[in-house]
Amino acid sequence: MPLVSVIVPIYKVEKYIDKCVTSLLNQTERDVEIILVNDGSPDRCGAICEQYAKADGRILVVHKENGGLSDARNTGIARASGKYLLFVDGDDFVSKTLVEKTVECAEKMDADLVLFDYQEIEEDSKRKDHRSLGLPAGEILNAKKNPELLLTTPTAWNKLYKREFWQKAEVSYPVGRNFEDLAVTPKLLLEARRVVYLESEPLYHYILREGSIIRSDNFKRSYENRKAAVEDVLEFFRQQNEWKRYEKELEYLVFEHMYFVPSKEIILKDSQSPYLNEFRNYLESQFPEWRKNRYIKERLSYKDKILLFLLKKKWYGMMNVLSSLRKKLDQKKN
Numbered sequence: 001m002p003l004v005s006v007i008v009p010i011y012k013v014e015k016y017i018d019k020c021v022t023s024l025l026n027q028t029e030r031d032v033e034i035i036l037v038n039d040g041s042p043d044r045c046g047a048i049c050e051q052y053a054k055a056d057g058r059i060l061v062v063h064k065e066n067g068g069l070s071d072a073r074n075t076g077i078a079r080a081s082g083k084y085l086l087f088v089d090g091d092d093f094v095s096k097t098l099v100e101k102t103v104e105c106a107e108k109m110d111a112d113l114v115l116f117d118y119q120e121i122e123e124d125s126k127r128k129d130h131r132s133l134g135l136p137a138g139e140i141l142n143a144k145k146n147p148e149l150l151l152t153t154p155t156a157w158n159k160l161y162k163r164e165f166w167q168k169a170e171v172s173y174p175v176g177r178n179f180e181d182l183a184v185t186p187k188l189l190l191e192a193r194r195v196v197y198l199e200s201e202p203l204y205h206y207i208l209r210e211g212s213i214i215r216s217d218n219f220k221r222s223y224e225n226r227k228a229a230v231e232d233v234l235e236f237f238r239q240q241n242e243w244k245r246y247e248k249e250l251e252y253l254v255f256e257h258m259y260f261v262p263s264k265e266i267i268l269k270d271s272q273s274p275y276l277n278e279f280r281n282y283l284e285s286q287f288p289e290w291r292k293n294r295y296i297k298e299r300l301s302y303k304d305k306i307l308l309f310l311l312k313k314k315w316y317g318m319m320n321v322l323s324s325l326r327k328k329l330d331q332k333k334n
Contacts, residue, residue, distance in 0.1 A: 002058075003031040004084045004099050005163070007076030009069050010049060011039040013090035016207065021052050021059075023093040029100035034059045035076045040066030045090075070173035070180040073156070077166070085163050087156040091207050098203040102160040105198045109140060112165040112192040118158045119202035123209040130202050133158075137199035143190050143246070150249040151256075151295060154185035158204050165192065174232065178221065182257055183229035187236050190246075219266055219275040227282060230258050234286075251287040252295040259283040259290075260304075263311055268323060271316035 006024055010017065024034050036049040036059060046063055053059040064075055073087060084103060088094060102114045120129045133152050135141065143149050156173075169191045173180040189195065230253070237243050237250060259279050266273050283290055290296075300308060310319045 002033040002082045003029065003103060004033075004086055004160075005076075005080035005082030006032055006034045006086045006088055006099075007037065007073060007080060008034065008088050008090055009037050009039055009072035009076070010045045010090045011041045011066070011069075011072070012043060012045070013041075014043045014045050014048065016091035016093075017045055017048055019093045020088065020090055023096065024088065025052075025056055025058075026096050027094075027099045028097050029103060030058075032058055032099055033080070033082055035079055036061045037072040037076045038063045039068070039072040040064060068176055070177065071175045073173050073180075074175070077172075080163060083163060085161040085166060087159075088204075089157060089206075091209060092157070093205050093207075095201070095203045095205070101200060101203065102198060105196055106160055106162065109194065109196045111140075111160075111194045111196040112162050113188065113195045114160040114198055115152060115195065116158055116160070116198045116203045117200060118155075118204040118206055120206050120208055123207055131158075132199070133197055135197040137197050139196070141195040141197065142193050146195075147246055147249050148295075149195060150186055150189050150246060151252055151299065152185075152189070154181045154257075155206075156181045156185065157206070159185075161188075174228070177228055178225040179229045179257075182226070183232040186233045186253065190237070190240065190242065217269045219262075219270075219273050222262055222265075223275050223278050223282075226258055226262060226279075230254055248293060248295065251290055251293050252299070254283055254286055255290050255293060255296065258286075260308065260311070264307065264319070267311075267316045267319050271320070276316075 008020065008024070013020070021034070021036070024032070036052070038046045038049055038061060049061045053061045060079065062075055062079060064072070077085065084106060086099070102116060105111065106114045115133055115135065117133060118131050120131060121127070131153070135149065135152065136146070141149055169188055171184050171187055174183050233253070234250060237246060243250070262279050263276055266276055296308070307319055307322070
């Protein structure tokens with residue numbers, strides 16, 4: 001049994017796949033299986049995966065019809081045999097010490113989940129941001145003791161999972177939808193009894209590229225998929241009789257993912273879009289007192305507090321002016 005199974009969905013990432021796979025092959029901890037799930041990619045990705053598998057026996061290639069990111073991840077999980085699971089997207093890359101450091105932490109602390117920092121890299125501007133999770137480091141966390149844990153970024157790929165815990169949680173990614181991480185991660189964080197935050201340099205490098213899901217201008221699909229993910233989570237907490245205990249955390253989660261983040265994305269593309277009101281109205285319908293949520297004051301940066309003020313006032317033009325100034329400053333730096 002390998003120590004870690006790394007699951008990599010592959011679809012239209014021919015430009016990026018070499019850097020991604022090479023970063024996994026060069027891990028300082030070599031006891032890994034790398035599961036490349038070719039999700040019916042129409043380019044040369046499938047052939048490239050096979051070339052890597054011939055060169056290194058740690059690589060397993062699974063070819064399947066296109067079913068989307070969730071389906072590819074679920075397929076990889078089903079084939080995994082490692083003690084731990086890691087997810088890496090095919091257009092990203094990782095630090096060479098990712099496996100070593102996260103597994104060392106998991107073994108030492110007997111952790112169900114290990115969370116770690118990552119770096120966002122904007123492909124066009126080359127801007128780099130270290131995303132620190134801001135949680136207590138090096139100690140056992142769980143949602144009951146640390147409810148703010150539920151507010152950590154829901155991405156699948158900045159976490160190491162004990163496979164036994166994943167199986168007991170009985171979760172899978174919803175097929176045919178985007179924002180699948182948002183539908184699953186809060187459930188896992190509620191279920192986990194032993195979570196550890198590994199504070200270090202960024203171990204994962206996430207490429208923000210044009211054409212990615214989060215930069216799509218299909219606002220209708222974004223609204224529908226985000227809403228479906230959020231409602232999955234809200235229903236799960238109701239079923240677990242945990243709604244009251246975590247009401248403020250759920251309120252902030254809906255604020256962030258069904259109003260603040262998508263609204264900023266829409267305004268950059270089309271400030272006249274009716275989906276600005278759709279997102280706002282959904283938040284208001286679920287949590288009419290959201291403005292009093294303490295996490296808004298505690299978690300938002302100074303910049304985001306300014307953007308939220310402008311957003312509430314519907315001063316969208318000013319938000320775009322600030323965004324343009326930021327891009328110009330980035331260009332000067334580079």
